[in-house]
Amino acid sequence: MNRPYGITVSRHIMDSQRLHPKATGELSGLLTELIVAAKTISAEVNMAGLADILGMSGDVNIQGEYVQKLDEFANTTIKRRMANCGYICIMASEEEADAIPATEGCEGKYTLAFDPLDGSSNIDVNVSIGTIFSIHRADTDGKSAGSESDLLQKGSKQVAAGYIIYGSSTMLVYTTGEGVHGFTLDPSVGEFYLSHSNIKMPEKSKYYSVNEGNTRYWTEELLQYVNYLKDEDRATGRPYSARYIGSLMADFHRNLIAGGIFLYPRDKKSPIKSTGKLRLLYEAAPLAFIAEQAGGRAITDDGRDIMGIQPTSLHQRVPLIIGSKHDVDMAEKFLCGKKKKEDNLKG
Numbered sequence: 001m002n003r004p005y006g007i008t009v010s011r012h013i014m015d016s017q018r019l020h021p022k023a024t025g026e027l028s029g030l031l032t033e034l035i036v037a038a039k040t041i042s043a044e045v046n047m048a049g050l051a052d053i054l055g056m057s058g059d060v061n062i063q064g065e066y067v068q069k070l071d072e073f074a075n076t077t078i079k080r081r082m083a084n085c086g087y088i089c090i091m092a093s094e095e096e097a098d099a100i101p102a103t104e105g106c107e108g109k110y111t112l113a114f115d116p117l118d119g120s121s122n123i124d125v126n127v128s129i130g131t132i133f134s135i136h137r138a139d140t141d142g143k144s145a146g147s148e149s150d151l152l153q154k155g156s157k158q159v160a161a162g163y164i165i166y167g168s169s170t171m172l173v174y175t176t177g178e179g180v181h182g183f184t185l186d187p188s189v190g191e192f193y194l195s196h197s198n199i200k201m202p203e204k205s206k207y208y209s210v211n212e213g214n215t216r217y218w219t220e221e222l223l224q225y226v227n228y229l230k231d232e233d234r235a236t237g238r239p240y241s242a243r244y245i246g247s248l249m250a251d252f253h254r255n256l257i258a259g260g261i262f263l264y265p266r267d268k269k270s271p272i273k274s275t276g277k278l279r280l281l282y283e284a285a286p287l288a289f290i291a292e293q294a295g296g297r298a299i300t301d302d303g304r305d306i307m308g309i310q311p312t313s314l315h316q317r318v319p320l321i322i323g324s325k326h327d328v329d330m331a332e333k334f335l336c337g338k339k340k341k342e343d344n345l346k347g
């Protein structure tokens with residue numbers, strides 16, 4: 001078969017590093033190690049229907065959810081590889097209660113927060129799922145152990161973030177603050193090739209993604225906004241179409257490429273969701289970095305910039321409104337009480 005591929009992800013990372021003469025190569029090394037872990041997980045996810053790894057492991061994680069076997073596999077794969085890689089001092093995983101220190105003697109200057117397999121409730125039904133990561137620089141000299149406070153940094157201080165989506169193909173999407181780049185895995189050679197250079201999210205979209213089963217638990221402002229999206233107004237491209245898969249990677253990735261707004265607001269369904277469902281460190285902040293680098297925006301349902309939130313705990317949850325800039329701007333107007341559905345009907 002003719003494979004007209006060009007740039008591998010390793011070359012892309014090295015080329016970006018060369019633009020920074022003072023770079024030590026440690027961030028490149030870290031990303032390279034993470035990509036190896038991702039390829040291992042990708043291979044396992046692709047085999048999931050055949051090997052005996054579908055279903056529950058029998059354990060319950062820190063969030064009180066049942067752990068799927070593939071969750072456990074992904075968590076262990078990343079944890080083991082990164083603890084010994086020499087580039088990070090401390091990690092946090094969505095699946096673990098406490099921070100995970102690097103192996104003694106292997107400490108580096110970065111921290112890593114990761115969701116090993118987001119959307120894992122979809123594993124058994126073959127829906128796209130993914131690994132999300134967020135990298136900060138620690139306050140240590142790179143030779144000593146990191147502490148939890150090194151992990152509790154604002155999204156605006158991230159040095160890199162990305163995700164690997166295990167879908168119809170496996171894709172890596174990452175940013176180091178110089179645009180967002182996407183790579184597709186050729187499983188036959190085990191290499192990620194640049195397939196989506198400098199991704200830009202369409203500024204305005206025609207899709208919204210939200211779990212409408214929770215409507216009765218929403219605020220009036222949110223209800224008004226979603227009803228506004230469903231009203232007919234050809235001039236502003238409404239009604240919007242609904243697209244909700246219930247797997248953040250699948251919903252976010254579609255919106256990144258095709259445009260759209262994703263909402264997981266706080267709701268009154270359960271006390272756990274009184275501050276939203278998604279986690280700041282493992283989901284909201286890294287995706288906010290990617291969205292902003294692609295020209296999009298990410299806020300909470302009371303209009304705070306996700307990137308500006310100071311985390312106070314490893315598993316903190318936040319309401320997340322993320323996607324095409326114009327759509328997030330409009331959502332903000334409704335949610336912050338500056339716009340009502342009636343205003344719109346007047347023009």
Ligand code: AHM
Nearest residue numbers: 117118119120121211246247248249
């Ligand atoms: P997880 O981290 O336990 O997998 O949960 C996060 C997932 C996201 O992938 C998705 O956007 C959301 O939960 C869906 O939640 P809901 O089923 O409440 O709509």
Ligand code: MG
Nearest residue numbers: 094115118119
């Ligand atoms: Mg998750």
